[in-house]
Amino acid sequence: MADVHYQPQSLEAAIxxxxxxxxxxxxxxxxxxEKFYCLSMFPYPSGKLHMGHVRNYTxxxxxxxxxxxxGKNVLQPMGWDAFGLPAENAAMQNHAAPAxxxxxxxxxxxTQLKSLGLGFDWSREIATCHxxxxxxxxxxxxxxxxxxxxxxxxxxxxxxxxxxCVLANEQVIDGKGWRxxxxxxxxxxxxxxxxxxxxxxxxxxxxxxxxxxxEQVKTMQRNWIGKSSGxxxxxxxxxxxxxxxxxxxxxxxxxxxxxxxAVATDHPVSHKASIxxxxxxxxxxxCSHVSTAEADIxxxxxxxxxxxxxxxxxxxxxxxPVWSANFVLMSYGTGAVMSVPAHDQRDYEFAQKYALPIxxxxxxxxxxxxxxxxxxxxxxxxxxxxxxxDGLRFEQALEAMAAALSAKDLGEKQTNYRLxxxxxxxxxxxxxxxxxxxxxxxxxxxxPEDQLPVLLPEDLVPDGAGSPLAKLEEFKNCDCPQCGGRxxxxxxxxxxxxxxxxxxxxxxSRDCNTAMLDARADHWLxxxxxxxxxxxxxxxxxxxxxxxxxMRDQGLVRSDxxxxxxxxxxxVLASSWFSVDATGKQTWYSPLDVEPxxxxxxxxxxxxxxxxxxxxxxGGVIKMSKSKNNGIDPQTLIEQYGADTLRxxxxxxxxxxxxxxxxxxxxxGCYRFVNRVWRLVHSHCESGVVAAYQxxxxxxxxxxxxxxxxxxxxxxxxxxxxxxxxxxxxIAACMELLNELTKFSAQNxxxxxxxxxxxxxxxxMLSPMTPHLSQVLWQTLxxxxxxxxxxxxxVDENALVKSQLALMVQVNGKLRGKIEVAADADKTSIxxxxxxxxxxxxxxxxxxxxxxxxxxxxxxxxxVQD
RNA sequence: GCCCAGGUGGCGAAAUAGGUAGACGCAGGGGACUUAAAAUCCCCCGGUAGAAAUACCGUGCCGGUUCGACUCCGGCCCUGGGCACCA
Numbered sequence: 040m041a042d043v044h045y046q047p048q049s050l051e052a053a054i055x056x057x058x059x060x061x062x063x064x065x066x067x068x069x070x071x072x073e074k075f076y077c078l079s080m081f082p083y084p085s086g087k088l089h090m091g092h093v094r095n096y097t098x099x100x101x102x103x104x105x106x107x108x109x110g111k112n113v114l115q116p117m118g119w120d121a122f123g124l125p126a127e128n129a130a131m132q133n134h135a136a137p138a139x140x141x142x143x144x145x146x147x148x149x150t151q152l153k154s155l156g157l158g159f160d161w162s163r164e165i166a167t168c169h170x171x172x173x174x175x176x177x178x179x180x181x182x183x184x185x186x187x188x189x190x191x192x193x194x195x196x197x198x199x200x201x202x203x204c205v206l207a208n209e210q211v212i213d214g215k216g217w218r219x220x221x222x223x224x225x226x227x228x229x230x231x232x233x234x235x236x237x238x239x240x241x242x243x244x245x246x247x248x249x250x251x252x253x254e255q256v257k258t259m260q261r262n263w264i265g266k267s268s269g270x271x272x273x274x275x276x277x278x279x280x281x282x283x284x285x286x287x288x289x290x291x292x293x294x295x296x297x298x299x300x301a302v303a304t305d306h307p308v309s310h311k312a313s314i315x316x317x318x319x320x321x322x323x324x325x326c327s328h329v330s331t332a333e334a335d336i337x338x339x340x341x342x343x344x345x346x347x348x349x350x351x352x353x354x355x356x357x358x359x360p361v362w363s364a365n366f367v368l369m370s371y372g373t374g375a376v377m378s379v380p381a382h383d384q385r386d387y388e389f390a391q392k393y394a395l396p397i398x399x400x401x402x403x404x405x406x407x408x409x410x411x412x413x414x415x416x417x418x419x420x421x422x423x424x425x426x427x428x429d430g431l432r433f434e435q436a437l438e439a440m441a442a443a444l445s446a447k448d449l450g451e452k453q454t455n456y457r458l459x460x461x462x463x464x465x466x467x468x469x470x471x472x473x474x475x476x477x478x479x480x481x482x483x484x485x486x487p488e489d490q491l492p493v494l495l496p497e498d499l500v501p502d503g504a505g506s507p508l509a510k511l512e513e514f515k516n517c518d519c520p521q522c523g524g525r526x527x528x529x530x531x532x533x534x535x536x537x538x539x540x541x542x543x544x545x546x547x548s549r550d551c552n553t554a555m556l557d558a559r560a561d562h563w564l565x566x567x568x569x570x571x572x573x574x575x576x577x578x579x580x581x582x583x584x585x586x587x588x589x590m591r592d593q594g595l596v597r598s599d600x601x602x603x604x605x606x607x608x609x610x611v612l613a614s615s616w617f618s619v620d621a622t623g624k625q626t627w628y629s630p631l632d633v634e635p636x637x638x639x640x641x642x643x644x645x646x647x648x649x650x651x652x653x654x655x656x657x658g659g660v661i662k663m664s665k666s667k668n669n670g671i672d673p674q675t676l677i678e679q680y681g682a683d684t685l686r687x688x689x690x691x692x693x694x695x696x697x698x699x700x701x702x703x704x705x706x707x708g709c710y711r712f713v714n715r716v717w718r719l720v721h722s723h724c725e726s727g728v729v730a731a732y733q734x735x736x737x738x739x740x741x742x743x744x745x746x747x748x749x750x751x752x753x754x755x756x757x758x759x760x761x762x763x764x765x766x767x768x769x770i771a772a773c774m775e776l777l778n779e780l781t782k783f784s785a786q787n788x789x790x791x792x793x794x795x796x797x798x799x800x801x802x803x804m805l806s807p808m809t810p811h812l813s814q815v816l817w818q819t820l821x822x823x824x825x826x827x828x829x830x831x832x833x834v835d836e837n838a839l840v841k842s843q844l845a846l847m848v849q850v851n852g853k854l855r856g857k858i859e860v861a862a863d864a865d866k867t868s869i870x871x872x873x874x875x876x877x878x879x880x881x882x883x884x885x886x887x888x889x890x891x892x893x894x895x896x897x898x899x900x901x902x903v904q905d
Numbered sequence: 906g907c908c909c910a911g912g913u914g915g916c917g918a919a920a921u922a923g924g925u926a927g928a929c930g931c932a933g934g935g936g937a938c939u940u941a942a943a944a945u946c947c948c949c950c951g952g953u954a955g956a957a958a959u960a961c962c963g964u965g966c967c968g969g970u971u972c973g974a975c976u977c978c979g980g981c982c983c984u985g986g987g988c989a990c991c992a
Contacts, residue, residue, distance in 0.1 A: 075936060080992095081992055082992090083991090085992090092927095095947070118946070120992070123991080123992065124990080124991065124992085125991080125992085131954095164910080196990075206990080207990040207991065208988095208989090208990060208991080209990080209991045210990085210991090226910095228984070229965080255909055255910060256909085258908085258909065259909050259910095262907090262908050262909080263908080263987090263989090265908095322972075323932095331990085332988075332989090332990090333906095333907085333988050333989075334906080334987090334988055335987085336906090337906040337907065339906095341906095366906090370989090385906085458989095461989080462989075462990085465990065466990090466991095467990085482937055533988070534989095535990095535991095535992075536989095536992085538951075540991080572986090572992090573910080573986060573987085574907090574986060574987065574992080575992080576909075576987070577908090577987060577988080577989085578987085578988090578989065578992090579992080581989095609910095609911095609985095609987085610986080611985090619963080629934095647986085653944095659984095661985095662910090662985090662986095691917090691918095691929085692917060692918080692930090693929075694918085696910090696987075697918090698911085698983050698986095699917085700916085700917060702917065703932070703934095704916090704932065705916095705917065705930070705931055706918095707931080708929095708930050708931055709930080710928085711945095715945095718945090729980065759921090761919065762921090765919095765921085765980080767917095767919085767929085768918095768920095768921090768928085768929080769920090769921070770929080770930090770931080771919075771928065771929035771930075772928090774929055774930075775928075775929065778929090781946095797965080803981095845925095846925095847924080847925045849924085849925090849972085849973075851972070851973085852924095852971095852973040853973090854925060857925080862923095887944075889972080891972095891973055892924090892972060892973080894924055897924055897925085897974095898924055899923075900924080900972055900973065901972090902972045902973090
């Protein structure tokens with residue numbers, strides 16, 4: 040035959056050209072077909088595609104193509120989460136405007152996505168930094184202002200005293216600013232908040248209708264929302280008539296065991312007390328040098344100091360000290376907690392450290408003493424040491440305490456949420472301007488609709504010392520829309536989660552310039568399949584759910600939830616290598632430049648640099664990142680093996696939810712497979728294509744077995760790709776089938792027709808993963824048209840009928856043999872066959888049979904007395 | 906610290922509803938083809954004992970439920986993700 044070699048580079052470019060010319064993936068609303076909206080999380084345009092993107096978008100593309108072959112009208116859009124911090128950092132480095140950097144990154148990454156053969160509808164492309172996009176979130180925000188769903192309040196940020204700017208949590212390293220190295224300070228500034236807590240209950244309840252979401256993600260969101268019920272209790276401040284410290288507790292049953300109150304270091308009580316207490320002032324100052332990140336606060340050493348303030352127990356009048364403590368957060372609840380060391384472990388440790396009293400008031404069920412000599416007793420039980428409440432259990436105690444407190448007007452039952460309102464202000468330049476105006480005469484007001492959008496000037500270059508917007512007079516100064524006097528514009532920009540909270544809806548109405556969304560949004564929404572990293576399980580997905588409800592209540596969409604089904608993909612990892620120089624500085628090397636050295640068991644000892652043979656240390660298999668220099672560039676692989684091989688490997692190496700460890704050798708294995716498919720199709724077609732076997736003519740035993748395998752595989756692959764979404768096992772099944780097909784040699788015209796049928800099915804099954812290869816081979820097999828428009832092949836039930844079954848036979852649960860039985864054999868004859876099998880008789884001879892178990896189609900277990 | 910996952914051969918993994926542990930692939934070993942190499946094709950490949958048949962052990966650790974546990978239950982260890990200004 041003419042030697043036709045597999046040349047992915049030219050082949051893939053040619054197929055991509057056809058898709059482009061025929062507008063293959065441009066999607067229109069079409070009521071004659073079931074719609075399927077398949078969405079992958081849009082990328083931040085960081086410069087170039089990384090493997091995590093490749094994985095995300097390949098999964099989405101495979102699902103999209105599979106669903107299209109099921110006859111659905113598939114929408115798969117793509118866009119750019121284009122505002123954000125990295126653009127400002129790059130701008131500072133290159134002394135260029137973030138806009139320029141962002142747009143050129145977008146252009147490059149778009150060509151990369153196209154070279155992967157992803158079937159996106161590019162006519163719907165969105166970049167969130169474009170005014171046509173962000174004007175609508177400004178508009179929605181002004182509507183929320185009118186509805187009272189946003190407000191301003193003081194809130195803490197990480198402040199770099201040298202660079203005079205607000206730092207993101209990730210810019211605080213060991214309590215110091217990443218650029219200046221100065222210890223961070225906490226600073227209170229006025230910021231905008233959106234009342235997500237007004238929707239807390241609905242966000243919680245509606246999780247129950249998200250059947251297509253992983254349980255794990257729903258659990259995380261439930262815990263994040265953190266609904267609890269308890270009491271809010273007021274402790275009167277001694278000597279200050281009419282003043283109280285309010286606390287919220289979920290354990291009111293322990294109220295009689297309170298030994299102190301703990302308030303945040305930035306609680307008004309702390310501040311007031313510190314005025315005449317230099318030691319306390321110093322303590323509070325010291326505590327202010329910790330980042331605002333909860334993980335930092337929760338893991339630091341618990342410290343506190345007596346404020347000297349005293350409160351009265353609301354029921355007994357007992358005098359209770361008030362401590363200022365670094366682990367109490369002002370932004371949580373009331374910024375104060377009641378401490379019961381006997382029944383809370385953190386309070387216990389704190390009390391031990393500062394020699395505060397530990398008063399047990401709860402007994403374990405059925406016991407008459409409680410041991411708190413080494414740890415708190417944190418379970419619920421029966422009250423004692425609690426005066427009139429002795430003997431009560433939790434529920435009764437809650438009611439009784441609530442009644443007693445409410446009689447004195449010092450407490451009431453309350454439902455609380457851990458969820459806090461969404462702080463959306465950022466003191467940054469490269470973001471969407473918050474559309475608000477401050478007039479000295481008229482106050483704070485939204486920018487009127489006819490003045491939207493508030494345009495972000497795109498030519499500014501940040502210098503690291505605060506937001507350039509705040510320094511730009513022509514941006515800042517404006518006229519008051521009410522009185523016409525001089526006014527100031529808000530110079531903060533939105534949290535970038537704002538943009539990513541509604542982009543999924545805008546794709547449907549992306550060219551609408553009269554409204555945020557139009558009727559097409561309800562045609563496509565909700566998203567049928569959403570795919571993205573597990574790291575977005577809480578924040579992004581919760582904010583997007585919230586935004587959807589805000590848009591619904593604004594009359595923009597009808598559905599309650601944006602994402603019907605969610606697939607959370609795992610990260611892409613690679614091995615890492617480093618060396619340490621005399622000063623302790625680590626240098627990281629690309630895994631491509633290192634030859635691992637193994638011991639005889641295969642454990643990695645160290646590596647040798649391919650360049651000069653220097654020894655380097657193994658840093659384990661970790662997330663691909665720039666800082667660890669262990670990223671693998673997808674572009675190189677596309678050039679070397681083609682997009683199909685890369686796509687196939689990334690889908691084969693692990694199930695989508697799991698982390699994926701990169702292996703160059705694994706890619707080669709997939710390349711071999713692709714080549715084998717190529718060669719088998721060509722060697723079959725060498726002697727001409729034939730019509731596929733239809734299941735009519737009788738087949739030889741071998742041919743029948745092969746056809747069974749083909750249709751079993753088809754059944755499995757359809758199930759794996761559709762219901763199970765385990766693409767790795769689908770590909771493994773295709774590999775098994777290829778192995779069988781390679782061994783089979785067609786002896787006559789009927790068997791050649793069978794091979795034709797088998798190859799057509801194989802090519803179609805693989806097409807979601809290897810769309811270019813399949814397209815070309817489809818034509819080689821004598822077919823015309825686009826594979827993506829071919830209907831998914833149907834399983835021939837007749838091909839699945841088996842006459843014989845292989846059953847495992849166990850004795851006392853241990854595998855001892857196998858038997859072949861007729862497919863329609865009954866239980867009695869199967870058990871008898873098992874008992875008369877030579878291998879089995881050895882194990883049951885002369886023993887008392889206790890039980891005979893037959894699991895239909897699977898196994899026999901004979902239980903005998905030992 | 907808190908919340909959520911995961912842990913199976915030398916490696917990535919499979920076992921879908923409690924029923925053959927290790928499919929498929931990688932690496933490795935042996936062979937065929939070749940002047941040779943590459944490519945390709947075939948065979949072997951969890952551990953221990955054994956020439957083999959086979960037996961025993963084996964799914965992070967300890968214990969439990971069951972005729973039968975990678976799978977269910979209780980406790981522990983380790984690794985990863987998130988923790989509200991990275992996206």
